[in-house]
Amino acid sequence: MARVVVDVPLAHLDRPFDYAVPEKLAGTVQAGCRVRVRFHGRLVDGVVWELGDTTDFPGSLQPLSHVPSGEPVLTPQVARLVRTVADRYAGTATDVLRLALPPRRGAAEKRPTPTPDALPGPPDPAGFARYRAGPALLDALADGHPARAVWTALPGGDWPARLVELCRAALSGRRGALVVVPDGKDLDRLAAAAEGLLPEHSWTVLRADDSPEKRYRRFLAASRGAAQVVLGTRAAMFAPVRDLGLVVVWDDGDDLHADERAPYPHARDVLVQRAWLDNCAAVVAGTSRTAEAALLVQSGWAHELVAERAVLRAAAPRVQALGEDAELARDPAARSARLPSLAHEVARRALAADAPVLVQVPRRGYVPSLACARCRAPARCAHCAGPLGISPRPGPGGTRIPACRWCARPAATFDCPHCHGTKLRASVVGESRTAEELARAFPGATVRTSGSTSGVLATVPGGPALVVATPGAEPVAEGGYGAALLLDSWALLGRADLRAGEETLRRWMNAATLVRPASAGGRVIVAADAAHPVVQALVRWDPGWLADRELADRGELGFPPVTRIASVAGSQAALGEFLDALRLPADADLLGPVPERPRPGQEGERERYLVRVPRSEGGALAHALAEVQGVRSAKKSQEHVRVQLDPLDLV
Known part of the structure; x- marks a missing residue:
């Protein structure tokens, strides 16, 4: 008898159903394999949840109709996780299974899975020696202990290599490891580090943009136990890693970790649940820290993994806010100017020293948001009420006509419904328009853009250039950036969002960590009021302090994660x-x-x-x-x- 979870998206059918196993299929059916069954007169897909000898159903059981493959793609550990996640998020097991199991490809199942020749030895502890209790964490992983840590990475450090060293420590103790990062750019850096630190065939990569056949083949390498280390983006949180000893989530505050499909699980929370269910180690890591990570530390579930202040000061760039009293006294226009004289001077000096300059802007596009020039109300499409903006691609004759960002209808004329004004102004400037402004401000300088509009750059050479990037699209510069300019801070800090401060600091620190240390001339200029708590956390490079403050404030107000x-x-x-x-x-x-x-x-x-x-x-x-x-x-x-x-x- 087989208990089958059928692929029917109805909440009242969220349970396994018993089916008889025909004698001709008895040697093929395994727990966790895919099957086809009759359900309410229709032939539907399903997964064998478990095999049993008895049933509570009083009548005669329907037989399994077909077994496409006896490959056990759902391990007992993942099945338990699927049920836990469904219950935690008020969803169904069927919804979670769609996230956990990639579509089957028969050709991939027929191909042999290569196995690693030997397990590696423990990693070199030098990288983690810069952190308090860093070497102790590596020893705990090698010994199979369920250590739990919230790791704040040093600026300028090689975090992909550190994550792979954690995996190697677990692998040296004959345990598997799973690392989840936000996007493909981070995953490429992680995979490059794994190539030099892990044995061939001992690890695999799961990414959404792979072909279905390639993704399924790599999934099988993990489910068959050949690849004990899995590196991937969000969907890899359900990867069937054998003998799981470590789960890691990098940059857990990135919204890419939250799945947009029901039941909307978050990778950090799923991996924390996995660590609890499988009694394995867990590391929540990033350059910044979320309130959720602070709660893990405050509750005693995890310990801090941070560097001493002296080590941090030696690694961090010098951070300066344009709203400081000394700067306002020297340049009274610094508070309102988009590129004040200090930012211009810092960029000019970095370029003169043959170093690239990173310019972070919060919005992509050319002018992604428009407002009424008279009353400042957001400009909306007359047809669908979508936001109006200006595309980076000029129209006929080189003109740029405002258009709706939802339905793409042009808005050649505008009539404000609030004040009947007819003129528009830019409320937000994107990376394409910023690149044009910088090209005029620094004639002769090379200007590159990195964002969804122009494409995301993974790396840039170390020569003099201005690199304009949106948050998350900042390329890594050879030798580090000489300076970083963090513009339009009001667009981040002024959002009506519970996580505005936390998210702003995360984006700023992810950019600032790419800058050279202060001893090598690295400087970060943030266009914001120096008295703001988020700016203070950046200047002092103390994300833990802001996370604890956020957690305390949310506790008083009754907001998550409290x-x-x-x-x-x-x-x-x-x-x-x-x-x-x-x-x-x-x-x-x-x-x-x-x-x-x-x-x-x-x-x-x-x-x-x-x-x-x-x-x-x-x-x-x-x-x-x-x-x-x-x-x-x-x-x-x-x-x-x-x-x-x-x-x-x-x-």
């Missing part, structure tokens, strides 16, 4: 039906409703409620939400209600 919050969105009628059936925990707060922010292609008005509970009641809240979704599914309710726990965006 609490757990669920977002429930839908039409007014559907939400009324949903909330009438919802049995909330006694300590729950119901906040709302508020209009849900319009999404591209969304029809009709939608509202959103927030449900807040103490962190200890998070499981009860998830169970209550899943219960209502199951009832609505059984009733075949027509209108969908979107349920998301721990959303990054609360606005």
Whole structure:
């Protein structure tokens, strides 16, 4: 008898169903293999959750219809994780399995999987000797102890090599390792480090932009136990690593770690759950620190892995804010100018010293956001209410006409619905427009751009050049940047977002860590008020202090991660039906409703409620939400209600 999770996206069917195993398939069916079964008269896909000898079903069992492959792609450890994640996020096992298992490719299953020749020895501890308790962490991993750490990487350090050294330590102790990074650019750097530090065939890379056949082949290398180290982006958090001894998430504050598909799990939280379920080591790492990571330290679940202040000062660049009193006294226009004289002078000196200069701007494009020149209200499309902007590609005759960023309709004329003004102004300047301005300010200098509009550069040469990049697209410069200019800070700090300060510091520090140390002339200029706490954390290079402050503030206000919050969105009628059936925990707060922010292609008005509970009641809240979704599914309710726990965006 086989218990099968069928691929049917209905909440009230979120459980395994028993099927008989025909005698002709008895030698092929294994726990974790893919099957085809009859379900309500249809032939559907499924995965064997487990095999058993007895069933509680009183009638005769339907037989398995077909077994495409006996390959066990779902290990017992991952199956347990799938169930835990589904319960934590009020989702279904079917939804999580779609995230965990890549599509099958028969050709990949027929190919032999190469195995490594031998296990490596322990890594050189010199890289981690710069951190307090760094060598002790490597020893704990080699000995198979479930060490837990929140690691704040030194500026200018080779963090990909350090992560691979953690993997090598686990591998030397005959344990597997899993590392999850935000994007392909980070993954390329990680894979390059692995090539020099790990034995051939002992590791594999899982990335979303690989071909389906290549991705499945690499997935099989892990599930068959050949590759015990898996490096990947978000989807790799469910990778079937054998004898898992270590999980690592790099830059956990990056929103790319949050999956946009139901049940919307976050890689950091999934890996923390994996560490608990498999009793293995875990490292939450980055150049900055999130409030969630601070909570792991404060609760005692993890320990800090940081360097002494003297080591940090020797590695960090000099950081200066344009809003400092001395600078305002010298240049009164520094507070309002986009590129004040100090920033211009620092860039000029770095270029004169044959060093590249990094210029970080918060927005991509040319002029991605426009506003009414009279009342400053955001400019909206008259057809779909989408935001108006100006594309970096000029139109006929070299003109740039404002157009909607949702429906692409041009807005040759504009009439503000608030004040009937007819003129527009740029409210945000993108990297393409910034590159044009810098080319005029520094005639003769080479200007490069790196962002989604122009393409992302992985590296740039070490010669003099201005490199304009959006956050996350900063290329690595050979020998490091001579200076970095962090512009338009108001666009980051002024956002109406719970994580605005934390996210701003993370983006700034990721850019500043690419700059040479102060002893080599490296300087970072941030266009912001020096008294702001986020700016102070950057100047002192102390992300832990800001994370602890954020955590304390959120605790007083009742915001995550001290609490757990669920977002429930839908039409007014559907939400009324949903909330009438919802049995909330006694300590729950119901906040709302508020209009849900319009999404591209969304029809009709939608509202959103927030449900807040103490962190200890998070499981009860998830169970209550899943219960209502199951009832609505059984009733075949027509209108969908979107349920998301721990959303990054609360606005």
